[in-house]
Amino acid sequence: MDATQAKAEDREPSAEAVRRYLLDDPALLRGDADLLAELGLKVDGGNVVEFGPAALARVHAAHREESFARRYLEATAQENFAAQAQTHGAVIDLLEARNHADLARRVDELAQRRFGLVAGALALEGPGRTPAGWRMLVAGQVDLILGDSQRLEAMGFQPTALGLFGDRSGQVQSTALVRMAIWEPARQGLLAFGSTDPHGFTADMGAELVAFIARVVERTAERWPVL
CATH class of the missing domain: 3.30.450.40 (GAF domain)
Structure with a gap:
């Protein structure tokens, strides 16, 4: 990395710096309709930022993926338990030969x-x-x-x-x-x-x-x- 690249990176704000900036000046976010649209947010009549359709869709998709993963793990655990139970029963049958x-x-x-x-x-x-x-x-x-x-x-x-x-x-x-x-x-x-x-x-x-x-x-x- 050369000196020019290092200086450019030093000038890039960190996530924490951006957060502090928006907290100090929230009007910047509320007044930028294009930025709000890109983030999937909107401002309601009470001047409160709400989730818009895009943001809600992302939240719903994340919840759906989490639910699917949980159901898959639960189903796998149940199948493994059932297979083990059947195997133990099979062993008893075999030992009685x-x-x-x-x-x-x-x-x-x-x-x-x-x-x-x-x-x-x-x-x-x-x-x-x-x-x-x-x-x-x-x-x-x-x-x-x-x-x-x-x-x-x-x-x-x-x-x-x-x-x-x-x-x-x-x-x-x-x-x-x-x-x-x-x-x-x-x-x-x-x-x-x-x-x-x-x-x-x-x-x-x-x-x-x-x-x-x-x-x-x-x-x-x-x-x-x-x-």
């Missing part, structure tokens, strides 16, 4: 009844027997479905997962997939949920609640050997 087949049935049932989805499925890679009610996968198929050997979950539409949903696969428009590791040595598996809504599961959606259910399924499934 009597065997692997019952566990798979409960996953599908809670997907439809609690979450309004089209299907829920459990899948397990070989070698070895596949529990009744679970989808059988070949070794390495979990990586193929998820698209990455290091990937733990996938949210959104995953065409490679459609086969997990059997005769309801044609209704699935988005999926939530979480990798599982069950028994020792670990066998790779998947928990899969399918939605008819293309926006039911999206790539930018957090997978925390679905992953939590997957961890419950893992621990519950380890109660019994595969017969």
Whole structure:
């Protein structure tokens, strides 16, 4: 910044200086119709400055934006609370499973009844027997479905997962997939949920609640050997 610019800025009045000036000489503002119009103000018959249509519109717009933001936050909080409550209820249902087949049935049932989805499925890679009610996968198929050997979950539409949903696969428009590791040595598996809504599961959606259910399924499934 050169000396000329510095001097020019020094000559520019501060907001506080302008305020003090108008307080000392309010007639300047009241007598300038163009300035009042630009600010969206007007002077009423009692010589009092009122808000004009432009100013009122700005105030109304600001209030509307604030109300929308508040309603959005409240709705988001309510949805999160409802999802957590449903997840906790789902966990209790899963823990009451009597065997692997019952566990798979409960996953599908809670997907439809609690979450309004089209299907829920459990899948397990070989070698070895596949529990009744679970989808059988070949070794390495979990990586193929998820698209990455290091990937733990996938949210959104995953065409490679459609086969997990059997005769309801044609209704699935988005999926939530979480990798599982069950028994020792670990066998790779998947928990899969399918939605008819293309926006039911999206790539930018957090997978925390679905992953939590997957961890419950893992621990519950380890109660019994595969017969």
